[in-house]
Amino acid sequence: MKKVFERPKSLTKDPFTYCPGCHHGIAHRLVAEALDDFGVREKTIGVCPVGCSVFAYVFFDCDMICAAHGRAPAVATGIKKSKPDSIVFTYQGDGDLASIGTAEIVHAANRGENITVIFINNAIYGMTGGQMAPTTLVGQVTQTSPYGRDPKTMGYPIKVAEMLSTLKGVAYISRVALSKPAYILKAKKAIKKAFQTQVEGKGFSLVEVLSTCPTNWGLSPIEANKWLEENMIPYFPLGEFKTPEEVS
Amino acid sequence: MGEKILMKGNEAIGEAAIRAGCRFYFGYPITPQSELTAYMAKKLLKMEDAAFVQAESEIAAINMVYGAAATGVRTMTSSSSPGISLKQEGISYIACAELPCVIVNMQRGGPGLGSIQPGQADYFQATKGGGHGDYHLIVLAPSSVQELVDLTMNAFDLADKYTNPVMILGDGLIGQMMEAVEFKERKKISLPDKERWALTGCKGREKNYIVPFNLDPYEMEKTNFKIQKKYNELKEKEVRYETINLDNADLIVVAYGTVARIIKTVIDNAKKEGINIGLIRPITLFPFPDKIIAETSEKINKFLVVEMSLGQMVEDVKLAVNGRVEVNFYGRVGGVIPTQSEILNEIKKYLK
Numbered sequence: 001m002k003k004v005f006e007r008p009k010s011l012t013k014d015p016f017t018y019c020p021g022c023h024h025g026i027a028h029r030l031v032a033e034a035l036d037d038f039g040v041r042e043k044t045i046g047v048c049p050v051g052c053s054v055f056a057y058v059f060f061d062c063d064m065i066c067a068a069h070g071r072a073p074a075v076a077t078g079i080k081k082s083k084p085d086s087i088v089f090t091y092q093g094d095g096d097l098a099s100i101g102t103a104e105i106v107h108a109a110n111r112g113e114n115i116t117v118i119f120i121n122n123a124i125y126g127m128t129g130g131q132m133a134p135t136t137l138v139g140q141v142t143q144t145s146p147y148g149r150d151p152k153t154m155g156y157p158i159k160v161a162e163m164l165s166t167l168k169g170v171a172y173i174s175r176v177a178l179s180k181p182a183y184i185l186k187a188k189k190a191i192k193k194a195f196q197t198q199v200e201g202k203g204f205s206l207v208e209v210l211s212t213c214p215t216n217w218g219l220s221p222i223e224a225n226k227w228l229e230e231n232m233i234p235y236f237p238l239g240e241f242k243t244p245e246e247v248s
Numbered sequence: 249m250g251e252k253i254l255m256k257g258n259e260a261i262g263e264a265a266i267r268a269g270c271r272f273y274f275g276y277p278i279t280p281q282s283e284l285t286a287y288m289a290k291k292l293l294k295m296e297d298a299a300f301v302q303a304e305s306e307i308a309a310i311n312m313v314y315g316a317a318a319t320g321v322r323t324m325t326s327s328s329s330p331g332i333s334l335k336q337e338g339i340s341y342i343a344c345a346e347l348p349c350v351i352v353n354m355q356r357g358g359p360g361l362g363s364i365q366p367g368q369a370d371y372f373q374a375t376k377g378g379g380h381g382d383y384h385l386i387v388l389a390p391s392s393v394q395e396l397v398d399l400t401m402n403a404f405d406l407a408d409k410y411t412n413p414v415m416i417l418g419d420g421l422i423g424q425m426m427e428a429v430e431f432k433e434r435k436k437i438s439l440p441d442k443e444r445w446a447l448t449g450c451k452g453r454e455k456n457y458i459v460p461f462n463l464d465p466y467e468m469e470k471t472n473f474k475i476q477k478k479y480n481e482l483k484e485k486e487v488r489y490e491t492i493n494l495d496n497a498d499l500i501v502v503a504y505g506t507v508a509r510i511i512k513t514v515i516d517n518a519k520k521e522g523i524n525i526g527l528i529r530p531i532t533l534f535p536f537p538d539k540i541i542a543e544t545s546e547k548i549n550k551f552l553v554v555e556m557s558l559g560q561m562v563e564d565v566k567l568a569v570n571g572r573v574e575v576n577f578y579g580r581v582g583g584v585i586p587t588q589s590e591i592l593n594e595i596k597k598y599l600k
Contacts, residue, residue: 043449047315057457063447064457065318068341071311074303078315079447081299082272082323086449104311107304 008032010041012061021221023178023211024052024120028059030188031089031118034195035062044087045079047072049096052126056091070101073108076115087198089116095125098134098158105164109204112169116194117206119160122213123232130216134158137231142216157235161208165241171203174240177210177233179225190240202244210236250430257393258423261352261416262287264400265324267431270350271298272323274312276305278331279364280420281354285326306331310338310351317347318458320446322404326352328420329370330361332378339413340379344460346445346475348407350400351385352416354423357556357583365583366420366506371560374417375534382472384479386414386486387533389504393427399531401434406486408439410478417533419556421506421585482535489537490529491544497526498599499550502541502565504530507554507586514588518595525595533561538568545569550598552576554591556584 007013010032018024035041041062048056050069057064067075072090080088097105097119108115124142125131132145135157139148149157161175172194176187187209194205210232212224219227255263262284265273273288285302292300299316303309309325316323327335332353342349355370357363374387386406390396396418403414447456462468490508493515494500503511508529515525528544530537545551551573553562562577569575578594580586 042451045319045447045449054461057459061450061455063450063455064459065315065345065447066457066459066461067314068311068337071307071314071338074308074311075315075318077301077308078272078274078312078317078323079319080315081301081312082316082319082321083448086319103304104308107308111301 008036010035010044010061012059014058016059017055018052019215021212021214021224023122023209026178026184027118027120027209027211028056030184030191031091032060033188034192035087037192038195038199040087040199043085044089045083047076047079047088047090049090049092051093051096053091053093053120054127070096070099071104072096072101073104073113073115073117077108077111077113080113080115087195089118089195091118092120093126094119094121094123094133094135098160106167109164109206110167110169112171112203114198114201114203116198118191119206119208120211121160121208121236122211123157124213124216126213126216135160137235159236161206161241164206169204170206170242171244172197172205173242175208175210175236175238177228177238179212179228183238186238193243197244208236250432252428252430254426255393255429256283256424256426257396257418258283258354259287260393260397260429261326261400262291263431264397265350265404266291268322268401268404270322270324270404271295272316272321274301274303274309274316274323274325276303276309276327276331278328280356280423281326281328281352283423284352306334307338310335310342313349314338314342314345314347317342317349318345318447320442320448324350324352326354328354328356329358329367332370332373336379339385340381340383341460342413343383343385343475344381344471345458346411347413347458348411349413350403350407350416351413352418355417355419357581363583364420366556366585367581367583368419368505368507368556369558369560369581370417371533371555371557374415375536375564383475384534386410386412386482387417388414389417389531389533390422391505391508391529393422393425394429396422397429397431405437405439408442410482411440412478417505419506479535486532487535487537487539488531489540490531491540492527493524494526494528494544496524497548498524499552499595500526500528500544500548501552501554501595502528502530502561503554504533504561507556510586510588510591511554514591514595517588518592523595523599530561536564536568538564541565541568542570545572549573552578552595552598554586555579556586557581
């Protein structure tokens, strides 16, 4: 019998501990598939953030390190500089990357560090129980925006993919979603391109992954997928923002 | 015997670090240590298998060190007081992750933005942990450019031996001063293998992972106990100090770094006036040389601690003498360096 589906080698056998309906599991799998596809698992070093995916080190079957909140791109820089032949990726949430770690991501991108960043944007802080993220939508209710995000005092959600794609040092940036199979297939392609960019030494790559947080959004997994498509995608349009010619 | 070279303290650290095998430096400009950052840029950018990054911030610099240290290479960052404060979170992570690295603090006057002249007011921060949680750095306090060179080289060995961050705690004066130095041949010492924990890609082995946290408090407590054990070993094996004239001294001065240098001249001047001063100069501030201080306090009952702070190391001296004798204190701060004559006058007060 031909095996048509199996666990990627780059994932451990540990079952995911994420909430039902959360997209971290899908995103982890896509990253692992990309590492398998390029055959780079044994030379990959992953950097996990502070947040729900702090446990990513359990699930990826490659060398892993946990960075301080927001500092993953700096840690990845240190790793890549000292092990230039390794494949280095960070996996960061929106609070981690777009709030406390804004300086680190902007400058790693601007230096054109040859690393891959997987940026999970679910418009909320998950691990700490549902506070406003830099990507929380206008009007969105969270623990710290209990009357809805008011742009007059809380500003507007940051569009990371657009912002970083203005930097010359950046090679590949795209935004994807995981709310339906068609999107997942596109996300897989984008994540693969991001790693290809690094494998070919073309510079900094980032994939912004729009994701759900049913627990903190207070929605069922199905409702959460619908909410993402109706509210997040119109503000955070999907697509490629920057590609080096050879990997497009 | 090697050749003697005239070098500025900050540059001498850079040369010593490179000779000790450090090829990865991450830093951010700040007075009075910027010459070190510039020296590393000049050298490392021209070397193979080496990297220099001017980081976007002190915070990024220490986290780059964290990443590089995790791969098993010798790595370093440097700064001065306010910059070192910014690095504290990262240093706590590195201590918890038990990674080796060297951090240089060329102290300036504080608090706040303070001044750019020399200070010693970061003693508490350096020796008591500095960041959050129970941890210590190995803290080395040079008092000449030659010692800066020797201790920088030692620092990398100590960091590797104990898988713990090491701080070189100097000050603006030592960093800016020029002296003749010699880069001595170092005898090879055997150090623990890094392969067991370094992140190098998992080819042919199980994956390695470095995670400075554990949500199970009993497991996290075990991590703490494990780290503490190293500190006890350090206290047993790595205490270093210099003593001068301890026999028959009328009074013992305890001072480190720049201040200890000044005290040596004070001792000579005092001798001309028939006053016998002894000096205990801690070279390791952590582990602190408390035994020699305790032993000396059984023979001599007058102690004076002199610091460029308002009284930090004096607390450790008091703990060491444990109430046996009175411990007096004299300090200047904010970038002011105490003069020989004012220290001698202070000493005379206690000899009346």
